[in-house]
Amino acid sequence: MKLAEALQERADLKREIEQLRTRLNNNMLVQEGEQTAEDPIALHKELDRAIDRLTWLTAQINHTNCSVRSEGKTLTELIAEKDALAYRIQIQKMLVQTASQKVQRLRNSEIRIRSSINVSEWQAEIDRMAKALRLLDNRLQQTNWSVDLIES
DSSP states (O other): OOOOHHHHHHHHHHHHHHHHHOOOHHOOOOOOOOOSSSSSHHHHHHHHHHHHHHHHHHHHHHHHHOOEEEEEEEEEHHHHHHHHHHHHHHHHHHHHHHHHHHOSSSSSSSSSOOOSSSSHHHHHHHHHHHHHHHHHHHHHHHHHHHHHHOOO
């Protein structure tokens, strides 16, 4: 199994677990003399199976991410870089949005508010970071589809 397939399965398992949790919750109480729509014991067994598979799969993915290198860095390091870069972009976008706001003055005697940064330079930096993020994500995706999951 390729690492990318394992990542897809992990995402599917998380969705399945959430659905099972909801279904279990909906079948926990029943009016006396009535039956639940679904058997809570069977749902609980399905939930346990899905969580066990998720636990195993996550451990294998983490092991693979720590072992596989791309251009001298582990996938774990690249994922951390990607997350940090996305976080930087998110914050900088918020700051540029704030700095770009126009403050209306009713009279010329009112205090004038202006941006404390060069918005176009900051926006250009966001664009550079966004391109770096796309390239990093492409590199990760390419590696995920070319590497087999390390199963221990």
